[in-house]
Amino acid sequence: MEVAAAKLIGAGLxxxxxxxxxxxxxxxxxxxxxxxxxxxSAAQKQFPxxxxxxxxxxxxxxxxxxxxxxxxxxx
Amino acid sequence: xxxxxQQFEVKTIGPKIEIGNFDVSFTNASLFMVITVAFISIFFVxxxxxxxxxxxxxxxxxxxxxxxxxxxxxxxxxxxARPYFPFILTLFxxxxxxxxxxxxPYSFTVTSHIIVTFALAIFxxxxxxxxxxxxxxxGYLKLFVPSGVPVVLMPIIVIIExxxxxxxxxxxxxRLFANMMAGHTxxxxxxxxxxxxxxxxxxxxxxxxxxxxxxxxxxxxxQAYVFAILTCIYLNDALNLHH
Numbered sequence: 103m104e105v106a107a108a109k110l111i112g113a114g115l116x117x118x119x120x121x122x123x124x125x126x127x128x129x130x131x132x133x134x135x136x137x138x139x140x141x142x143s144a145a146q147k148q149f150p151x152x153x154x155x156x157x158x159x160x161x162x163x164x165x166x167x168x169x170x171x172x173x174x175x176x177x
Numbered sequence: 178x179x180x181x182x183q184q185f186e187v188k189t190i191g192p193k194i195e196i197g198n199f200d201v202s203f204t205n206a207s208l209f210m211v212i213t214v215a216f217i218s219i220f221f222v223x224x225x226x227x228x229x230x231x232x233x234x235x236x237x238x239x240x241x242x243x244x245x246x247x248x249x250x251x252x253x254x255x256x257x258a259r260p261y262f263p264f265i266l267t268l269f270x271x272x273x274x275x276x277x278x279x280x281x282p283y284s285f286t287v288t289s290h291i292i293v294t295f296a297l298a299i300f301x302x303x304x305x306x307x308x309x310x311x312x313x314x315x316g317y318l319k320l321f322v323p324s325g326v327p328v329v330l331m332p333i334i335v336i337i338e339x340x341x342x343x344x345x346x347x348x349x350x351x352r353l354f355a356n357m358m359a360g361h362t363x364x365x366x367x368x369x370x371x372x373x374x375x376x377x378x379x380x381x382x383x384x385x386x387x388x389x390x391x392x393x394x395x396x397x398x399x400q401a402y403v404f405a406i407l408t409c410i411y412l413n414d415a416l417n418l419h420h
Contacts, residue, residue, distance in 0.1 A: 150406075153399055153402065153403075154402075154403060154406060156399070157352075157356075157396075157399045157400060157402075157403040158352075158403070160356070160396075161348075161351075161352035161355065161356060161403075164352070164355035164356055164359050165351060165355060167355060167359050168351060168354075168355045168358075168359075171182075171358070171362075175182055
Protein backbone atom coordinates (compact mmCIF):
# COMPACT_ATOMS: atom_id res chain seq x y z
CA MET A 103 0.00 0.00 0.00
CA GLU A 104 1.13 3.52 -0.63
CA VAL A 105 2.46 5.35 2.39
CA ALA A 106 0.23 8.39 1.82
CA ALA A 107 -2.91 6.24 1.80
CA ALA A 108 -1.79 4.33 4.89
CA LYS A 109 -1.18 7.64 6.66
CA LEU A 110 -4.70 8.85 5.97
CA ILE A 111 -6.24 5.54 7.10
CA GLY A 112 -4.13 5.56 10.25
CA ALA A 113 -5.12 9.13 11.07
CA GLY A 114 -8.77 8.25 10.63
CA LEU A 115 -8.42 5.21 12.90
CA UNK A 116 -6.69 7.28 15.56
CA UNK A 117 -9.55 9.77 15.58
CA UNK A 118 -11.95 6.97 16.66
CA UNK A 119 -10.59 7.62 20.17
CA UNK A 120 -12.88 10.65 20.30
CA UNK A 121 -15.89 8.30 20.49
CA UNK A 122 -14.71 7.34 23.97
CA UNK A 123 -14.52 10.99 24.96
CA UNK A 124 -18.12 11.45 23.77
CA UNK A 125 -19.30 8.51 25.89
CA UNK A 126 -17.36 9.81 28.90
CA UNK A 127 -18.72 13.36 28.69
CA UNK A 128 -22.24 12.00 28.22
CA UNK A 129 -21.88 9.78 31.30
CA UNK A 130 -20.56 12.64 33.42
CA UNK A 131 -23.28 15.12 32.49
CA UNK A 132 -26.03 12.49 32.58
CA UNK A 133 -25.05 11.28 36.04
CA UNK A 134 -24.66 14.84 37.29
CA UNK A 135 -28.12 15.74 36.00
CA UNK A 136 -29.83 12.70 37.52
CA UNK A 137 -28.08 13.28 40.83
CA UNK A 138 -28.90 16.99 40.74
CA UNK A 139 -32.60 16.26 40.19
CA UNK A 140 -32.65 13.84 43.13
CA UNK A 141 -30.86 16.23 45.46
CA UNK A 142 -30.81 19.77 44.08
CA SER A 143 -29.36 21.27 47.27
CA ALA A 144 -26.13 19.31 46.87
CA ALA A 145 -25.80 20.04 43.16
CA GLN A 146 -24.13 23.44 43.36
CA LYS A 147 -21.31 22.13 45.53
CA GLN A 148 -20.39 19.42 43.02
CA PHE A 149 -20.30 21.78 40.03
CA PRO A 150 -16.47 22.23 40.09
CA UNK A 151 -16.11 18.45 40.12
CA UNK A 152 -18.41 18.27 37.10
CA UNK A 153 -16.22 20.69 35.18
CA UNK A 154 -13.08 18.84 36.26
CA UNK A 155 -14.52 15.53 35.11
CA UNK A 156 -15.66 17.05 31.82
CA UNK A 157 -12.20 18.44 31.10
CA UNK A 158 -10.43 15.21 32.05
CA UNK A 159 -12.75 13.06 29.93
CA UNK A 160 -12.46 15.38 26.95
CA UNK A 161 -8.67 15.39 27.19
CA UNK A 162 -8.32 11.61 26.96
CA UNK A 163 -10.17 11.67 23.64
CA UNK A 164 -8.05 14.53 22.42
CA UNK A 165 -4.92 12.42 22.98
CA UNK A 166 -6.21 10.29 20.12
CA UNK A 167 -6.70 13.39 18.00
CA UNK A 168 -3.11 14.41 18.73
CA UNK A 169 -1.95 11.01 17.49
CA UNK A 170 -3.98 11.55 14.30
CA UNK A 171 -2.47 15.00 13.77
CA UNK A 172 1.05 13.69 14.42
CA UNK A 173 0.49 10.98 11.79
CA UNK A 174 -0.80 13.55 9.30
CA UNK A 175 1.65 16.40 9.82
CA UNK A 176 4.75 15.22 11.70
CA UNK A 177 5.68 12.02 9.85
CA UNK B 178 -8.76 26.37 1.72
CA UNK B 179 -5.65 27.36 3.62
CA UNK B 180 -3.93 24.76 5.77
CA UNK B 181 -5.62 24.79 9.20
CA UNK B 182 -2.28 24.23 10.90
CA GLN B 183 -0.81 27.40 9.39
CA GLN B 184 -2.00 29.50 12.33
CA PHE B 185 0.39 27.71 14.68
CA GLU B 186 3.47 28.63 12.67
CA VAL B 187 6.21 30.29 14.72
CA LYS B 188 7.71 33.25 12.87
CA THR B 189 10.80 35.21 13.77
CA ILE B 190 10.29 38.89 14.49
CA GLY B 191 13.33 41.10 13.99
CA PRO B 192 16.90 39.84 13.65
CA LYS B 193 17.89 36.19 14.00
CA ILE B 194 19.87 35.68 17.21
CA GLU B 195 21.86 32.52 17.85
CA ILE B 196 23.69 31.53 21.03
CA GLY B 197 25.83 28.47 20.45
CA ASN B 198 23.66 26.12 18.42
CA PHE B 199 20.40 27.47 19.82
CA ASP B 200 18.12 29.82 17.95
CA VAL B 201 16.95 32.34 20.55
CA SER B 202 15.45 34.96 18.26
CA PHE B 203 12.33 36.86 19.26
CA THR B 204 9.28 35.15 17.72
CA ASN B 205 5.56 35.81 17.61
CA ALA B 206 5.20 33.23 20.43
CA SER B 207 7.53 35.25 22.66
CA LEU B 208 5.72 38.45 21.66
CA PHE B 209 2.38 37.05 22.80
CA MET B 210 3.88 35.77 26.05
CA VAL B 211 5.20 39.26 26.71
CA ILE B 212 1.77 40.72 25.87
CA THR B 213 0.08 38.27 28.25
CA VAL B 214 2.43 39.00 31.15
CA ALA B 215 2.24 42.76 30.51
CA PHE B 216 -1.56 42.63 30.34
CA ILE B 217 -1.86 40.73 33.64
CA SER B 218 0.64 43.03 35.38
CA ILE B 219 -0.98 46.24 34.14
CA PHE B 220 -4.43 44.91 35.04
CA PHE B 221 -3.47 44.09 38.62
CA VAL B 222 -1.46 47.29 39.12
CA UNK B 223 -4.39 49.40 37.91
CA UNK B 224 -6.97 47.34 39.80
CA UNK B 225 -5.23 47.54 43.16
CA UNK B 226 -4.05 51.15 42.87
CA UNK B 227 -7.00 52.75 44.62
CA UNK B 228 -7.98 50.36 47.37
CA UNK B 229 -11.39 51.17 48.77
CA UNK B 230 -13.80 49.35 51.06
CA UNK B 231 -16.50 49.63 48.41
CA UNK B 232 -14.54 48.25 45.45
CA UNK B 233 -14.58 49.65 41.95
CA UNK B 234 -15.28 47.26 39.06
CA UNK B 235 -11.60 46.63 38.34
CA UNK B 236 -10.83 46.03 42.01
CA UNK B 237 -13.76 43.64 42.22
CA UNK B 238 -12.43 41.65 39.25
CA UNK B 239 -8.99 41.31 40.78
CA UNK B 240 -10.50 40.32 44.14
CA UNK B 241 -12.65 37.71 42.40
CA UNK B 242 -9.57 36.20 40.75
CA UNK B 243 -7.75 36.18 44.08
CA UNK B 244 -10.62 34.60 46.00
CA UNK B 245 -11.29 32.03 43.26
CA UNK B 246 -7.73 30.71 43.40
CA UNK B 247 -7.52 30.98 47.21
CA UNK B 248 -10.69 28.91 47.58
CA UNK B 249 -9.46 26.36 45.04
CA UNK B 250 -6.20 25.84 46.96
CA UNK B 251 -7.79 25.61 50.40
CA UNK B 252 -10.39 23.13 49.17
CA UNK B 253 -8.01 20.79 47.35
CA UNK B 254 -4.68 21.07 49.18
CA UNK B 255 -5.61 22.39 52.62
CA UNK B 256 -3.98 25.09 54.70
CA UNK B 257 -0.45 23.70 54.27
CA ALA B 258 -0.50 24.81 50.61
CA ARG B 259 -0.96 28.46 51.61
CA PRO B 260 2.72 29.41 50.92
CA TYR B 261 2.36 28.25 47.32
CA PHE B 262 -0.58 30.56 46.62
CA PRO B 263 1.43 33.13 44.57
CA PHE B 264 2.75 30.39 42.29
CA ILE B 265 -0.68 28.87 41.64
CA LEU B 266 -2.26 32.29 41.06
CA THR B 267 0.46 33.24 38.57
CA LEU B 268 0.19 29.89 36.81
CA PHE B 269 -3.60 30.08 36.57
CA UNK B 270 -3.61 33.66 35.30
CA UNK B 271 -0.83 33.02 32.78
CA UNK B 272 -2.54 29.99 31.26
CA UNK B 273 -5.97 31.69 31.37
CA UNK B 274 -4.80 34.86 29.65
CA UNK B 275 -2.69 32.95 27.09
CA UNK B 276 -5.82 30.98 26.17
CA UNK B 277 -8.10 34.02 26.15
CA UNK B 278 -5.75 36.24 24.14
CA UNK B 279 -5.44 33.34 21.71
CA UNK B 280 -9.21 33.54 21.13
CA UNK B 281 -8.83 36.99 19.55
CA PRO B 282 -8.81 36.55 15.75
CA TYR B 283 -5.38 36.85 14.08
CA SER B 284 -3.60 36.52 17.41
CA PHE B 285 -1.35 33.65 18.40
CA THR B 286 -2.16 31.00 21.02
CA VAL B 287 0.99 30.38 23.01
CA THR B 288 -0.47 27.38 24.86
CA SER B 289 -1.16 25.54 21.59
CA HIS B 290 2.54 24.66 21.49
CA ILE B 291 3.56 21.51 23.34
CA ILE B 292 6.93 22.95 24.33
CA VAL B 293 5.33 25.83 26.27
CA THR B 294 2.90 23.64 28.20
CA PHE B 295 5.52 20.93 28.70
CA ALA B 296 7.95 23.46 30.16
CA LEU B 297 5.27 24.57 32.64
CA ALA B 298 4.35 20.97 33.50
CA ILE B 299 7.91 19.68 33.95
CA PHE B 300 8.73 22.56 36.32
CA UNK B 301 5.61 21.78 38.36
CA UNK B 302 6.52 18.08 38.40
CA UNK B 303 10.14 18.65 39.51
CA UNK B 304 9.08 21.28 42.04
CA UNK B 305 6.39 19.06 43.58
CA UNK B 306 8.80 16.11 43.78
CA UNK B 307 11.42 18.27 45.54
CA UNK B 308 8.77 19.60 47.98
CA UNK B 309 7.66 16.03 48.72
CA UNK B 310 11.19 14.82 49.45
CA UNK B 311 12.02 17.90 51.54
CA UNK B 312 8.85 17.55 53.65
CA UNK B 313 8.87 13.78 54.15
CA UNK B 314 12.39 12.60 53.30
CA UNK B 315 12.41 9.11 51.87
CA GLY B 316 8.97 8.61 53.42
CA TYR B 317 7.66 10.32 50.28
CA LEU B 318 8.23 7.01 48.48
CA LYS B 319 5.23 5.70 50.49
CA LEU B 320 3.18 7.53 47.85
CA PHE B 321 3.84 4.57 45.56
CA VAL B 322 2.69 1.99 48.12
CA PRO B 323 -1.06 2.30 48.75
CA SER B 324 -2.25 0.81 52.03
CA GLY B 325 -4.55 -2.21 52.12
CA VAL B 326 -3.22 -3.88 48.98
CA PRO B 327 -2.58 -7.66 49.12
CA VAL B 328 1.12 -8.57 49.15
CA VAL B 329 0.77 -10.62 45.97
CA LEU B 330 -0.42 -7.59 44.01
CA MET B 331 2.11 -5.21 45.53
CA PRO B 332 4.90 -5.35 42.86
CA ILE B 333 2.41 -4.68 40.06
CA ILE B 334 0.67 -1.87 41.95
CA VAL B 335 3.97 -0.17 42.77
CA ILE B 336 5.07 -0.31 39.13
CA ILE B 337 1.72 1.11 37.99
CA GLU B 338 1.89 3.88 40.61
CA UNK B 339 5.43 4.82 39.56
CA UNK B 340 4.47 4.93 35.89
CA UNK B 341 1.38 7.01 36.60
CA UNK B 342 3.48 9.39 38.70
CA UNK B 343 6.09 9.77 35.96
CA UNK B 344 3.45 10.35 33.27
CA UNK B 345 2.01 13.33 35.17
CA UNK B 346 3.97 16.03 33.32
CA UNK B 347 3.11 14.44 29.97
CA UNK B 348 -0.62 14.19 30.63
CA UNK B 349 -0.74 17.66 32.21
CA UNK B 350 0.95 19.31 29.24
CA UNK B 351 -0.66 17.28 26.46
CA ARG B 352 -4.15 17.95 27.89
CA LEU B 353 -3.77 21.72 27.62
CA PHE B 354 -1.91 21.66 24.30
CA ALA B 355 -4.31 19.20 22.64
CA ASN B 356 -7.40 21.10 23.75
CA MET B 357 -6.06 24.40 22.47
CA MET B 358 -4.74 23.03 19.19
CA ALA B 359 -7.83 20.93 18.44
CA GLY B 360 -10.14 23.85 19.21
CA HIS B 361 -8.32 26.33 17.02
CA THR B 362 -7.97 23.84 14.17
CA UNK B 363 -11.70 23.14 14.36
CA UNK B 364 -12.53 26.87 14.24
CA UNK B 365 -10.31 27.27 11.22
CA UNK B 366 -11.87 24.29 9.42
CA UNK B 367 -15.39 25.64 10.01
CA UNK B 368 -14.24 29.08 8.89
CA UNK B 369 -12.99 27.44 5.69
CA UNK B 370 -16.45 25.86 5.16
CA UNK B 371 -18.06 29.31 5.31
CA UNK B 372 -15.78 30.57 2.53
CA UNK B 373 -16.08 27.50 0.31
CA UNK B 374 -19.89 27.28 0.57
CA UNK B 375 -20.23 30.97 -0.19
CA UNK B 376 -23.24 33.22 0.30
CA UNK B 377 -25.78 30.44 -0.40
CA UNK B 378 -24.85 27.64 2.01
CA UNK B 379 -22.32 29.39 4.20
CA UNK B 380 -24.80 30.46 6.87
CA UNK B 381 -25.00 27.07 8.58
CA UNK B 382 -21.25 26.71 9.22
CA UNK B 383 -21.19 30.39 10.21
CA UNK B 384 -23.71 29.64 12.96
CA UNK B 385 -21.64 26.65 14.01
CA UNK B 386 -18.55 28.86 14.09
CA UNK B 387 -20.26 31.28 16.48
CA UNK B 388 -21.37 28.42 18.75
CA UNK B 389 -17.91 26.84 18.65
CA UNK B 390 -16.29 30.15 19.55
CA UNK B 391 -18.48 30.21 22.66
CA UNK B 392 -17.48 26.63 23.44
CA UNK B 393 -13.82 27.46 22.91
CA UNK B 394 -13.99 30.37 25.38
CA UNK B 395 -15.50 27.96 27.91
CA UNK B 396 -12.75 25.42 27.17
CA UNK B 397 -10.07 28.13 27.45
CA UNK B 398 -11.26 28.91 30.97
CA UNK B 399 -11.81 25.26 31.90
CA GLN B 400 -8.36 24.15 30.82
CA ALA B 401 -6.70 26.92 32.83
CA TYR B 402 -8.85 25.85 35.80
CA VAL B 403 -7.98 22.18 35.34
CA PHE B 404 -4.28 22.97 34.94
CA ALA B 405 -4.29 24.92 38.21
CA ILE B 406 -6.44 22.43 40.12
CA LEU B 407 -4.30 19.46 39.07
CA THR B 408 -1.24 21.35 40.26
CA CYS B 409 -3.07 21.78 43.60
CA ILE B 410 -3.85 18.05 43.69
CA TYR B 411 -0.21 17.15 43.02
CA LEU B 412 0.84 19.62 45.74
CA ASN B 413 -1.67 17.98 48.08
CA ASP B 414 -0.01 14.60 47.45
CA ALA B 415 3.37 16.07 48.32
CA LEU B 416 2.23 18.05 51.39
CA ASN B 417 -0.30 15.75 53.05
CA LEU B 418 0.96 12.22 52.53
CA HIS B 419 -1.94 9.98 53.45
CA HIS B 420 -1.50 6.49 52.15
